[in-house]
Amino acid sequence: MNIQIFGTKKCNDTKKAERFFKERGIKYQFIDMKEKGMSKGEFTSVAQANGGLENMVNWEGKDQDTLALIKYIAEEDKLAKVLENPSVIRTPIVRNGKQSTIGYQPEVWKGWN
Secondary structure (H helix, E strand, O other), X not given: OOEEEEEOOOOHHHHHHHHHHHHOOOOEEEEEOOOOXXXXXXXXXXXXXXXXXXXXXXXXXXXXXXXXXXXXXXXXXXHHHXXXXXXXXXXXXXXXXXXXXXXXXXXXXXXXX
């Protein structure tokens, strides 16, 4: 397994995801979304696996101004705006090669090998 966890240090679900893999002795790479964010390719592959850009955005997030902008700007501009503002992306995003999940989903992760 080649696990990557995209999240933030303050996110409780990200902490729970890290604990899930630690307890099972599975190595993972943590990517802090506040420091690095996701590349366009990473984001696109995760979005495709999880139902598109709309499912990747935390519409209940704190930054309602940015979220409103993302909601109403032209489709072709949405991806760039989300990538500029990684704080609007739902976390944790857990990747294992081509497989990925959004949020805390231990039942899915147990099936990965």
